[in-house]
Amino acid sequence: MNADTFAFVADLVGRRSAIRLDPGKEYLVESRIGPLARARGLDVDGYVRALRAGAGEADIVAVVEAMTTNETSWLRDVAPFAALRSHVLPLLRQTAGGAERLRIWSAACSTGQEPYSILMALSDGLEPPPPVEVVATDLNEQVLERARTGEYSQLEVNRGLPAPMLVRHFDRAGAHWRVRADLRARVTFRRHNLLDPPPPGPFDLVFCRNVLIYFDLPTKRAVLDRIARSLRPGGFLVLGAAETTLGVHDGFERVEAGRAVLHRPLPSGLGGPVTGSLPARQALKPLVPAFAAPQPVAGRALPTPTSAPTQRGL
Numbered sequence: 001m002n003a004d005t006f007a008f009v010a011d012l013v014g015r016r017s018a019i020r021l022d023p024g025k026e027y028l029v030e031s032r033i034g035p036l037a038r039a040r041g042l043d044v045d046g047y048v049r050a051l052r053a054g055a056g057e058a059d060i061v062a063v064v065e066a067m068t069t070n071e072t073s074w075l076r077d078v079a080p081f082a083a084l085r086s087h088v089l090p091l092l093r094q095t096a097g098g099a100e101r102l103r104i105w106s107a108a109c110s111t112g113q114e115p116y117s118i119l120m121a122l123s124d125g126l127e128p129p130p131p132v133e134v135v136a137t138d139l140n141e142q143v144l145e146r147a148r149t150g151e152y153s154q155l156e157v158n159r160g161l162p163a164p165m166l167v168r169h170f171d172r173a174g175a176h177w178r179v180r181a182d183l184r185a186r187v188t189f190r191r192h193n194l195l196d197p198p199p200p201g202p203f204d205l206v207f208c209r210n211v212l213i214y215f216d217l218p219t220k221r222a223v224l225d226r227i228a229r230s231l232r233p234g235g236f237l238v239l240g241a242a243e244t245t246l247g248v249h250d251g252f253e254r255v256e257a258g259r260a261v262l263h264r265p266l267p268s269g270l271g272g273p274v275t276g277s278l279p280a281r282q283a284l285k286p287l288v289p290a291f292a293a294p295q296p297v298a299g300r301a302l303p304t305p306t307s308a309p310t311q312r313g314l
Contacts, residue, residue, distance in 0.1 A: 001030050005048045009033065009063065016064045017139055018195055018219040032066045065140040069214070072110040074117050074160035076209070080238045081121040083260035084205070088236055089122065089130060092204050101131035105199060105230065107192070107208040109136035112147025113156075114207060115187045116179050120169050123183075135199050137192035144189045150179030194223050201230040210240035217248065224249040228265040237263040 009029050010021035037047035106115040115136035157177050170177040212220045228251050245252040245263045252263040
């Protein structure tokens with residue numbers, strides 16, 4: 001693959017998805033675009049020359065989708081799911097102003113393991129299960145089609161899914177497993193680019209994990225700003241374990257919830273994103289017992305509550 005081919009693909013993917021392809025990633029372009037090129041009987045250079053000569057929108061979408069990373073698993077980094085049950089849900093029930101149901105946005109959801117994990121964690125963790133609506137989005141329509149079916153191979157369900165959850169929430173489908181209809185009905189999958197305005201909100205909780213790491217700083221700020229505006233007052237953002245709002249967007253405060261670290265937009269009364277240190281806030285009242293013992297983490301903490309509804313382990 002020559003330098004012009006790489007430069008064209010890097011520019012196209014950057015403009016369409018904000019994913020950075022820095023020099024040295026030629027091997028990645030070759031491996032991801034190669035199957036598209038071979039399907040046309042071309043090598044990568046020839047395929048890209050054909051694109052440049054007159055690509056249709058479907059061809060451009062295919063290239064961008066091929067360059068997205070769709071790594072995922074069940075209950076990935078389990079701490080946020082434990083915190084959702086033991087800390088976040090009780091607090092949202094207290095602050096959501098009597099909302100009939102919780103609305104959750106699972107951004108960059110890939111093949112659907114995250115939104116289904118959210119629903120399973122809530123269904124198994126509290127009695128009675130809370131009414132929840134999940135909007136799950138991704139840039140890649142192909143992975144969304146798989147997510148909508150809710151069907152997974154044995155290898156896929158072995159990646160992080162506890163056997164009791166598999167038995168409770170899946171049915172056999174030949175050699176595969178399929179998420180039961182009642183769970184699938186509570187998730188709306190839709191194509192969405194994080195560079196665009198967010199899905200219709202507001203949301204009580206946004207999961208946007210392991211995607212900001214692919215963006216440059218201005219894009220991270222823009223995405224976080226859109227997410228902040230899509231959250232209800234008192235709502236939370238869940239980022240990946242290696243991601244943070246610190247030094248990126250000053251409109252969030254960092255909050256401990258058991259072993260998880262969450263991010264909460266500052267009150268709208270402050271006039272939106274601000275710079276400088278975070279203002280002092282009153283400690284939150286104890287609500288329910290922690291799913292796991294809190295670990296020391298820098299930042300503000302949700303309290304370790306003292307009483308709880310019936311809970312079962314993940």
